[in-house]
Amino acid sequence: MNYFSKIIDPERILIASDKISQTPAFVYDESAIIEKLATLSKVKKNSSCQILYSIKAAPMTGLLEMIASHVDGFSVSSLFESQIAKEIIGDSGTVHLTTPGLREDEIGSVVKYVDYISFNSLSQWQYYQGPLQKDVRGDGNRKLNCGLRINPEISFVKDERYDPCRKYSKLGVPISELENIKHLDNIQGLHLHNNCESSDYTELKQTVDHVCLLLGATLEGMQWINLGGGYFIDDEKQQYILEQIIKDLKDTYALDVFIEPGKGVVGSAGFLVSSVVDMFESGGKQIAILDTTVNHLPEVFEYQYKPEIVQENPEGNYEYRLAGCSCLSGDIFGDYRFEQVLSIGSRVIFKNVGAYMFVKANTFNGINLPAVNILKSDEELVLEKEFLYADYRGKY
Numbered sequence: 001m002n003y004f005s006k007i008i009d010p011e012r013i014l015i016a017s018d019k020i021s022q023t024p025a026f027v028y029d030e031s032a033i034i035e036k037l038a039t040l041s042k043v044k045k046n047s048s049c050q051i052l053y054s055i056k057a058a059p060m061t062g063l064l065e066m067i068a069s070h071v072d073g074f075s076v077s078s079l080f081e082s083q084i085a086k087e088i089i090g091d092s093g094t095v096h097l098t099t100p101g102l103r104e105d106e107i108g109s110v111v112k113y114v115d116y117i118s119f120n121s122l123s124q125w126q127y128y129q130g131p132l133q134k135d136v137r138g139d140g141n142r143k144l145n146c147g148l149r150i151n152p153e154i155s156f157v158k159d160e161r162y163d164p165c166r167k168y169s170k171l172g173v174p175i176s177e178l179e180n181i182k183h184l185d186n187i188q189g190l191h192l193h194n195n196c197e198s199s200d201y202t203e204l205k206q207t208v209d210h211v212c213l214l215l216g217a218t219l220e221g222m223q224w225i226n227l228g229g230g231y232f233i234d235d236e237k238q239q240y241i242l243e244q245i246i247k248d249l250k251d252t253y254a255l256d257v258f259i260e261p262g263k264g265v266v267g268s269a270g271f272l273v274s275s276v277v278d279m280f281e282s283g284g285k286q287i288a289i290l291d292t293t294v295n296h297l298p299e300v301f302e303y304q305y306k307p308e309i310v311q312e313n314p315e316g317n318y319e320y321r322l323a324g325c326s327c328l329s330g331d332i333f334g335d336y337r338f339e340q341v342l343s344i345g346s347r348v349i350f351k352n353v354g355a356y357m358f359v360k361a362n363t364f365n366g367i368n369l370p371a372v373n374i375l376k377s378d379e380e381l382v383l384e385k386e387f388l389y390a391d392y393r394g395k396y
């Protein structure tokens with residue numbers, strides 16, 4: 001089943017893009033996000049797990065406000081993410097932090113916003129676990145719930161830059177080192193996250209089976225386990241496997257089980273609308289320069305992949321090399337075919353760019369950041385954010 005096409009109607013995005021006067025601009029399709037959250041709610045209902053949204057994928061306040069009422073909390077990786085997460089979710093959900101970079105000068109602020117911390121290493125745990133068991137917030141009742149991030153030492157990600165279990169990994173305590181530790185003082189849960197863009201929950205099953213085999217006795221004394229993110233939620237068979245994994249964990253160890261997807265919630269809901277600003281021929285190829293750049297979609301350059309475009313048609317008669325407007329010669333999206341001729345002013349819409357793009361986007365060459373819009377379920381297009389010269393100047 002192609003879940004993407006079931007939820008997202010490209011015609012709606014094309015109509016919405018006509019309402020945008022200034023490009024480039026991100027558009028988030030609210031109904032696509034709500035569908036994903038509805039699927040996650042089903043997983044929750046069938047397996048009694050708790051759903052967190054990993055805000056690093058797209059932390060825009062408008063999105064967080066929309067997502068907050070559908071999830072049990074947010075997962076975060078820094079002080080600023082902790083603060084925005086707590087400000088938005090308030091007391092109606094919990095905030096869960098894990099980071100290799102816990103800083104002593106920030107910890108006093110971090111604890112005001114987070115409810116759960118998963119230490120990334122044994123040294124972090126040794127350093128912070130004692131102090132964090134005290135009444136750190138000074139409000140007399142809310143103690144922090146502490147856990148340990150483990151590295152299950154099972155890799156599924158081919159590119160080691162994105163593999164949390166790569167050799168000499170910095171992410172989590174290697175499970176082989178934990179096996180021999182009999183007691184983890186003040187640790188109530190385990191956190192793991194070892195995949196990226198996977199649709200195959202048998203990989204999660206393999207991971208969890210391995211963890212249970214090596215750390216079953218440790219899990220007996222725990223309150224919770226966080227299975228991380230890194231998976232899409234796009235087919236019923238896979239959804240069933242996930243539910244079974246969660247149910248087995250709950251039946252065997254009576255644990256609260258968290259999952260924390262990011263891209264799986266917002267990735268396919270995000271579009272970048274751009275316009276052609278110049279066209280010319282170079283060495284026999286038609287070049288179309290867009291008013292955007294790979295620096296607005298940095299993972300295109302980072303991963304060296306060709307992003308999908310709403311209007312492309314591999315059978316189309318017209319081929320163009322779509323290039324970004326920065327001075328970098330490699331600022332190129334790729335060669336695409338279209339049914340219609342492109343001309344200056346034509347709209348070109350990138351799809352599937354809702355996660356890890358805007359948050360990593362930069363203003364290299366002084367090119368302004370794209371605005372951010374939400375296409376509401378009733379087709380209203382709401383401008384969430386736009387950037388001005390003052391933002392650029394203020395940054396430098």
Ligand SMILES: Cc1ncc(COP(=O)(O)O)c(C=O)c1O
Nearest residue numbers: 054193229230231261262263264
């Ligand atoms: C600890 C942790 N949890 C959750 C996520 C979210 O992953 P994804 O957006 O692939 O679902 C990440 C992503 O890097 C992560 O590092």
